[in-house]
Amino acid sequence: MGEPRAFGSLLRRYRVDAELTQEALAERAGLSTRAISDLERGINRAPFQGTLERLIEALARSSEDLTDFVAGASRQRGPAPLSARAASTLPVPPTRLIGREKDQASVVHLLHREEVRLLTLVGTGGIGKTRLAIQVAAGMAAHFAGGAAFVPLAALADHRLVLQTIVSILGVRTPLRHSTTDGSVIHIEDWKESREQALVEALTDYLRERQLxxxxxxxxxxxxxVPLVAELLSRCPQLTVLVTSRAVLHVAAEHEFPVSPLALPDPKHLPDLEKLTRYDAVTLFIERARAVKPRFVVTNENASAVAEICxxxxxxxxxxxxxxxxIRVLPPRALLQRLSSRLLTKGARDAPARQQTLRNSIDWSHSLLTQEEQRLFARLSVFAGGCTYExxxxxxxxxxxxxxxEGLTSLVEKSLLREEESTADVPEEPRFLM
Ligand SMILES: Nc1ncnc2c1ncn2[C@@H]1O[C@H](COP(=O)(O)OP(=O)(O)OP(=O)(O)O)[C@@H](O)[C@H]1O
Ligand SMILES: [Mg+2]
Structure with missing residues (x-):
């Protein structure tokens, strides 16, 4: 079997030449022996780029050999996968979505507009940006011929990984060679350097053909x-991007959709129980309380405490x-009396670390500020009820x-301050609140 096994045969030949056992090569390359064995036998015929890089370094071959090796792996890669794969990346939240009907309709409406190609759902940590995005994407997937693809980026520590992450999630097959096909020799450094560009090209080619x-x-x-997103948008006319972010992206194509808190009752003018429990914030509280204490109900006795908590x-x-x-251990009134950030801990085990406690959530946003912004933010904490610019x-x-x-603007843009809408009393003096 000539060509399909070329990569496996080459790998075996190079390994034997280097006088390495499969185990020794695996150890050197930081791979499993099974992985080496599968590659050599042609069971795995499409090694990941990272795997190939490790093998190349572990075998330390000449540049000529490298050309054959990379070409061998490249030849074995199949055509681009179908877009159904992208559609299956939407996560399924473990709980039902409460409210957000209007927000969902507004976002869908915006995304239907031709000029809206980049929409950012922006808002403070834990306000529900991700939930809203998932809901919108699930509802709109059928409207895009290529479906909707969800790329979770929270765990990435480095912006340079965004490209690779998108490529992996979409399942974009990336070329393993230089685009030069004139038979010239590839050097490792050049190859690595051009890898990023090759990824951009592969991703652009993929997205250009799909309405996604x-x-x-x-x-x-x-x-x-952000420039990567801008580049993809400018080169792929059928692409629409929905971003969730605590901070605006600040790019020309961007449209912002501020995500607001859930609807709340006014504790000073309590409605009747039936109406109270229909406020989204209260519904969420009741549903989550019942998850830990199934018999929890809002009564005339605890209604004001529940409204006040929300x-x-x-x-x-x-x-x-x-x-x-x-609520498992504290009834609403006791909970209200003790309400402090110390109590707002113990998030679901499957929630990300930044959502395990309210403090973590704020810390995550705080860590994204410059030193100057952090200084201003600390000084602003003396204002209990917000403050004006002056x-x-x-x-x-x-x-x-x-x-x-500049600082206030940036803190608002990064969702650490919110600007209070001007009221009849103070029409022109906006107040900034934490
Ligand atoms: N409308 C809603 N109905 C039910 N649960 C919700 C709703 N909105 C948010 N939640 C829940 O609240 C928590 C925070 O929501 P989400 O993760 O969407 O916030 P976020 O704005 O994306 O936060 P972050 O900035 O940390 O990413 C999640 O557990 C989510 O399931
Ligand atoms: Mg989120």
Whole structure:
């Protein structure tokens, strides 16, 4: 069997030449013996790029050999996979979505507009950006011929991994060779350097042929990768990107959709029980409380405490979930009395670390600030009920070293401050609240 086995045969020949057993090569390359064996026998005929790189380094062959080796692996790769694969990447949340009907309709409406190719769902940590994005993508997948693909980015520590992550999740087959087909020899350094460009090209080729909704989830810590998104959009006319991020991306194509807290009752004007339990924040509280204490009900006795808890937590779904989990041992009134960030811990084990506690959630956003922004944010904490720009300038910038206007803007854009809508009393003086 000539060609299909070429890569496996070459690998075996190079290994034997290097006087290595399969075990020794596996150890050197940081792979399993099984992986080497499968490659040599042609059982695995499409090694990952990273695997190939490791083998190349472990075998330390000449550049000529390398050319054959890479070409051998490249030949064995099949055609691009079908887009059905992308469609199957949408996660299925473990709980039902509460409310958000209007938000969902607005986002869908925006994404239907031809000029909206990049939409960012922006908002503070735990407000429900990811939940909303999943819901929208699931509902709209059929509208895009290539479906909707979900790329979770929260766990990435480096913006340079965004490209590879998208490529892997979409299952884009990437060329293992230089695009030069003139038979010239490949050098390892060149090959590595051009790898990124090759990935961009492969991804662009893939996306150019497909009408796809690409969901990039949790982008806030990867902002240096924004130019990549811009490049994909400009080169792939059928691509639409839905981003979730605590910070806006700041790119020309971007449309922002601010995700707001869940609807809340006013604890000072409590509606009747039936109406109260229909507020989304209260419904979420009840559902999560029942998950840990099935007989939990809102009664005339605990209604005001429940409403107050939801209001004190600003209708933030993550905070409501963390608080409701405490109902197991604390009835609403006791919970309300003790409501503090210390209590808002113990997130679901399968939730990401930044959502295990409210403190972690804020820390995650805080770590994305510059030192100047962190300084301003710390100084702003003296204002219990928010402050105006003038007050912030006067109190937080006694030495005139901070650019307060720039800082406030950036803190709002990164969802650590929110701008209170002006009221009839103070029409033109916006207040900034934590
Ligand atoms: N409308 C909703 N109905 C039910 N649960 C919700 C809703 N919105 C959010 N949640 C729950 O609240 C928690 C936080 O939501 P989500 O992960 O979507 O927030 P996020 O804005 O993406 O946060 P982060 O900035 O940390 O990524 C999750 O456990 C999610 O399931
Ligand atoms: Mg999220």
């Amino acid at each position: 909704l690409l969901v990039l989830d949790n982008f806030e810590h990867l902002l240096p990768a 209001a004190r937590l600003d209708g933030l779904p993550l905070a409501i979930e963390l608080a409701a989990a405490r 007050a912030a300038e006067a109190v937080c910038n006694p030495d005139g070293k901070l650019d307060v206007l």
